[in-house]
Amino acid sequence: MSYVQLSTFDLVLASLLLLINGAISFGYRLNLEKGIAIAAVRMVLQLALIALLLKVVFATDAFWPTLLFALLMLAATVYEVASHQSRRIAGWMGYALAGGPPFVAGLVTTLFAVVAIIGADPWYAPRFFLPILGMIVGNALAGAGLVLDTLADGASRDRQAIEARLALGQSRFVALQDVMRRAVRAGMLPILSTMSTAGIVAIPGMMTGQILAGADPAEAAKYQVMILFLIAGATGLAVLAAAFGSVMLLTDERHRLRLDRLEASKG
Amino acid sequence: MLASGVQLDVGSRTRAILRAEHIKIEGLSPLSFQVGGGECLALEAPSGAGKTRLLRALADLDPSTGRVFVDGAERSEMPATAWRAMVRYVSAEPAWWTGTARDALPAKKDQQTRAVRIVSALGLTPADLDKDLATLSTGQRHRLALARSLVDDPRVLLLDEPTTGLDPASAALVEELIRYRLLSGSIVILASHDAALRQRLARARLQIGKRPPPQQSAFRAQP
Known part of the structure; x- marks a missing residue:
């Protein structure tokens, strides 16, 4: 068994699934498009930041x-x-x-x-x-x-x-x-x-x-x-x-x- | 006579005495009064003037400044639980936390016996103690709550609208019970909208909520 590294392209591919959520929100007029976008961006930024910090802490x-x-x-x-x-x-x-x-x-x-x-x-x-x-x-x-x-x-x-x-x-x-x-x-x-x-x-x-x-x-x-x-x-x-x-x-x-x-x- | 407050003395020859000094209720001038054992003091005030707040302050259920003594012991000198075992506030809106009235009673044998006696005096049957409270009428629950407040024989009763919502026969039984408590030396402070009830039970009245007329002063304040 081996660990498979994910490339940035893989992540972009995965993020396409959010378009479904956006379409549902748009179709049913849920007004969630903005919320979905903000939540997704927040998640990516937060996790990236955490990973960066953890890397530094682990290194020390x-x-x-x-x-x-x-x-x-x-x-x-x-x-x-x-x-x-x-x-x-x-x-x-x-x-x-x-x-x-x-x-x-x-x-x-x-x-x-x-x-x-x-x-x-x-x-x-x-x-x-x-x-x-x-x-x-x-x-x-x-x-x-x-x-x-x-x-x-x-x-x-x-x-x-x-x-x-x-x-x-x-x-x-x-x-x-x-x-x-x-x-x-x-x-x-x-x-x-x-x-x-x-x-x-x-x-x-x-x-x-x-x-x-x-x-x-x-x-x-x-x-x-x-x-x-x-x-x-x-x-x-x-x-x-x-x-x-x-x-x-x-x-x-x-x-x-x-x-x-x-x-x-x-x- | 205190210039800032109301001073009133009732039955100071009897044994137990409740004395309140400078009790401050928001919107009222500080209140000072004294009630002796076997005496009933009636609070007279328009709705919302602070009768309930005064009774709650006496029972130390709300923070208030001023001092309250029962037989020389000040409320802050003793644990709040001991104070309220002695100075009992009986709310106008009784609430229950159990399925039946009996579950809310102390388990002690003598208090169970007293509960049966009081309940009977209030026109209920001992069986009502074991009925689901949700199936009883408001008036029945009201009388059961009064009984619950009396089983441990508190010396001071702060009664907030004890007969409101009761039919005339039940109200008469409640009044009779209060009279009996007075005869046995309890101190009663009564807040009631029923002027006739106040008249019959209380020898002293405390009027609150009305601003004293402006003082006629020989000196005019300088601007």
Whole structure:
């Protein structure tokens, strides 16, 4: 088995498929032509930039560039998640809540992976560290984002029931336990369904990549299994931390519901 | 008498006392008043003037400046949960988080017994506690919510429209229950649109939401 390099012409050939999307949008007056074009250009530019940066970081194989790249990755993903939330906690705390738990959980599990499982040398070797961190944090961010959404929506919708419980002298964690449970479930469901359908609906992206790169499918499957375990662990931690953090921020130390801390709905 | 606020004393000889000092509700001048055990203070104000906000502030459900004491203990000195176990706000719009009223009650045996007694006093049957709340009428849910608020015997009751939406017979039962609570020494602060109810239950009234008439001053402000 050998790795087949793609030429620029190959990519142009593949991009022709987007013309179908454009034609559909035009035919049904979906007004998506511009959106499709922008998304496609963004994708190409972003991936090219990432590839370039990764090349530089891999070449140095040093600690600080690796860390810097990890932080840049985090900032971009947090911004992406936070800007898609329907109702978020106002101010920088909203971003901290969206990014903090996934990043910390992702960092811990990635360290666990490169040190204890893979045994990379040095442990921060960017070729292992960065892709694994990226995958884990990306998934944990999605889970935490669901938690934040579900909790903010649930607390707003169940405001009267929550305040009735608070008025009876229940603590904020008791009064919000139903919403919190719902939010944690919502945050965990995607990774559960990913695990239970892995390989059935489609070969997972990373495994596909390894197979295309010429790896033995069994070895590729092992890596995929490891990464899914890591993602599941990190998502669990991030989801729980995001749920606790949300409850803390949506209430105050006097056990009051503080929906005033939510930004107005963007619709 | 404080120039900036309203001072009012009710039944200060009795044991339990609720004292509010300079409670600031947006749009109102700071309120100071005192209610003793066994006494009912009626809030009189036009709709939207801040009756509900005042009751919520007393229960510490909304942030507010000023101080509230019950028997000398200030609300910020104790955990909010302990404060609300003592100072109970009963909303005009009761909400439930369980399928039946019984699921929302504390599991303690004596409180279950009290719940049955209170529910019976309010013209409901103990079986209503186990019915699906969605199948009960608004009035039944309203009375069940009142019962739920009373099972742990809070000393201060902040009642927000306790009889609104009830038929006359049920309203009379609720009124009777409030009267009984007063006899047993509870402090009651009542917000109600029913002037006759306020008249019958409360010996003291607190008028809020009206700006005091401009003061006649011997001195004219210099421009």
